[in-house]
Amino acid sequence: MVSYDNIRRVTVFAGHYGSGKTNLAINYALMLRKSLERVAIADLDIVNPYFRTEDSRTAIEEAGVRFISSRYANSNAELPSIPAESYAIIEDTSYHTVVDVGGDDRGALVLGRYAPKLLTQDYDMFLIVNKYRPLTRDSNGTVEICKEIEVASGLTFTGIINNSNLGLETTVETVLASQAYAEEIALSTGLPLRLTAVREDLNDHLQGKIENLLPIKLYHSLGGRFFS
Amino acid sequence: MSDKVLMKGNEALAEAAIMAGCRHYLGYPITPQTEVAAYMSKRLPKIGGTFLQAESEIAAINMVIGVSAAGKRVMTSSSSPGIALKSEGLSYLAGCDLPALVVNVQRGGPGLGGIQPSQSDYFQATRSAGHGDFRMIVLAPSSVQEMADLTIKGFELADKYRMTAMILSDGILGQMMEPVQLNFGDIKQHDKPWAVTGTGCQREKNVISSLYLKPEQLEDKNRERYLRYAAIEENETMVEEYQMDDADVCVVAYGAAARISKNAIDLAREKGIKAGLIRPITLWPFPKQILRSAAERVSAFVVTELSMGQMIEDVELAIRCMRPVLLCNRTGGMVMTPEEVLEKIEKAYSIGGTV
Numbered sequence: 001m002v003s004y005d006n007i008r009r010v011t012v013f014a015g016h017y018g019s020g021k022t023n024l025a026i027n028y029a030l031m032l033r034k035s036l037e038r039v040a041i042a043d044l045d046i047v048n049p050y051f052r053t054e055d056s057r058t059a060i061e062e063a064g065v066r067f068i069s070s071r072y073a074n075s076n077a078e079l080p081s082i083p084a085e086s087y088a089i090i091e092d093t094s095y096h097t098v099v100d101v102g103g104d105d106r107g108a109l110v111l112g113r114y115a116p117k118l119l120t121q122d123y124d125m126f127l128i129v130n131k132y133r134p135l136t137r138d139s140n141g142t143v144e145i146c147k148e149i150e151v152a153s154g155l156t157f158t159g160i161i162n163n164s165n166l167g168l169e170t171t172v173e174t175v176l177a178s179q180a181y182a183e184e185i186a187l188s189t190g191l192p193l194r195l196t197a198v199r200e201d202l203n204d205h206l207q208g209k210i211e212n213l214l215p216i217k218l219y220h221s222l223g224g225r226f227f228s
Numbered sequence: 229m230s231d232k233v234l235m236k237g238n239e240a241l242a243e244a245a246i247m248a249g250c251r252h253y254l255g256y257p258i259t260p261q262t263e264v265a266a267y268m269s270k271r272l273p274k275i276g277g278t279f280l281q282a283e284s285e286i287a288a289i290n291m292v293i294g295v296s297a298a299g300k301r302v303m304t305s306s307s308s309p310g311i312a313l314k315s316e317g318l319s320y321l322a323g324c325d326l327p328a329l330v331v332n333v334q335r336g337g338p339g340l341g342g343i344q345p346s347q348s349d350y351f352q353a354t355r356s357a358g359h360g361d362f363r364m365i366v367l368a369p370s371s372v373q374e375m376a377d378l379t380i381k382g383f384e385l386a387d388k389y390r391m392t393a394m395i396l397s398d399g400i401l402g403q404m405m406e407p408v409q410l411n412f413g414d415i416k417q418h419d420k421p422w423a424v425t426g427t428g429c430q431r432e433k434n435v436i437s438s439l440y441l442k443p444e445q446l447e448d449k450n451r452e453r454y455l456r457y458a459a460i461e462e463n464e465t466m467v468e469e470y471q472m473d474d475a476d477v478c479v480v481a482y483g484a485a486a487r488i489s490k491n492a493i494d495l496a497r498e499k500g501i502k503a504g505l506i507r508p509i510t511l512w513p514f515p516k517q518i519l520r521s522a523a524e525r526v527s528a529f530v531v532t533e534l535s536m537g538q539m540i541e542d543v544e545l546a547i548r549c550m551r552p553v554l555l556c557n558r559t560g561g562m563v564m565t566p567e568e569v570l571e572k573i574e575k576a577y578s579i580g581g582t583v
Contacts, residue, residue: 018239076344133233
């Protein structure tokens with residue numbers, strides 16, 4: 001299980017396009033809410049109008065998590081806008097805030113606006129990695145994207161979350177086979193491997209085999225929405 | 229397991245294009261196909277290829293004509309309104325007998341419409357891609373894996389018949405993620421003695437043109453092209469059949485709508501209704517014969533599509549209106565549920581018979 005001792009006030013989820021940032025951010029915020037009274041999640045994705053935290057607004061708000069999102073999110077208007085309320089991320093220090101940004105350096109660019117203030121505060125920025133995404137299959141490709149995001153955001157990563165998965169085809173073996181990959185990235189970036197995210201039903205099978213597991217639910221899947 | 233990757237449909241298509249030998253991508257971003265361009269912009273420069281974001285869709289398709297004339301495998305992609313802008317170029321490609329792969333990740337229309345998934349460009353793809361007498365091979369993937377597989381197939385067919393192959397996808401298939409295997413074995417490459425690559429003073433010059441001022445010549449050219457089209461109808465028609473062996477009701481659907489229909493067919497069978505699916509993989513050539521012979525065996529058809537009813541006209545034509553054909557549709561970016569399709573299957577089952 002995750003240790004709550006070193007939870008920072010602001011946690012930013014960044015990484016390669018399609019690495020699972022949004023779903024992880026939602027899971028992480030809901031997990032924080034179990035032990036913290038004031039938790040917020042901010043959707044700063046200005047890249048993809050198709051998958052948004054907004055899709056899970058009900059689940060987030062019902063759990064008592066404050067939801068900060070552009071009013072244009074899910075309006076299909078394709079406006080890369082960010083809400084004024086997003087300044088609460090840095091200014092309302094009574095909240096623990098989880099920040100979901102868009103993929104790659106293009107998505108991370110939006111962080112530049114908050115970076116100078118964030119750097120003076122208590123924050124984590126996690127690099128989400130998935131060995132089974134085509135452009136981040138090896139540690140070299142992943143480290144390259146890591147550096148691009150740091151340049152674009154003006155922030156430095158503080159840890160890695162291994163979110164290696166093959167969607168619904170993910171098995172215990174899929175996760176185990178990604179361990180060496182995640183450790184290699186940790187080694188070449190000097191960043192600690194903070195968590196390994198696994199689908200809830202796999203969690204029990206991986207206990208004792210992998211440290212710091214984060215069991216997650218799949219909150220929103222386009223395929224699942226239409227085909228299941 | 230280990231050689232599978234998790235990809236968006238748009239990415240799988242782009243990677244497959246690269247594996248097919250495509251080193252030239254000319255395009256312009258538009259939701260929901262932007263990942264094709266984004267992926268190409270990251271990959272192509274690293275392998276000696278050319279990614280170019282043109283000033284417009286029209287410019288992009290005209291650059292495609294140039295690259296293809298030079299004998300290279302080339303691709304452009306867009307979404308519905310962007311494909312409309314490419315109309316003129318598509319007609320010129322046909323008139324010049326040039327191969328190209330053109331991708332349409334459909335969104336709701338008409339006009340600017342919306343950005344959510346749709347299948348309302350069926351007429352555009354199979355009938356009215358541009359002016360003049362011509363056809364395009366139209367391939368309709370139904371999974372992320374097929375986004376890749378049919379891209380390979382599309383390049384091969386385009387080169388073989390010297391014409392445009394279109395991948396007719398939609399916002400669901402472009403955006404959804406599924407595990408995919410990118411092993412294609414031998415990918416056919418074709419000699420292109422007609423390409424304008426420089427004569428080196430060794431041969432007569434090649435000329436690529438769609439201009440024929442003598443009507444006799446233009447008619448000959450059109451007839452010759454249609455003989456090629458006839459061969460394609462004969463040899464390249466592709467379908468997937470699901471539960472058709474003993475089916476009483478035949479659902480006809482392509483792409484994302486076929487995925488939803490399969491679930492509905494399973495639900496119908498649980499209720500004791502023998503339903504099956506014929507999924508056209510090629511929308512042109514359309515599987516006329518296969519549907520015609522299915523009409524001998526089933527009592528009714530249901531056409532499921534994300535439009536006001538476009539492919540349904542081809543189904544009615546193909547079966548010569550021998551059986552009732554019901555439409556199950558949503559539009560504008562709305563998507564039907566398996567239950568909605570099931571309702572239509574039940575209705576078709578109750579009224580089935582000879583018209």
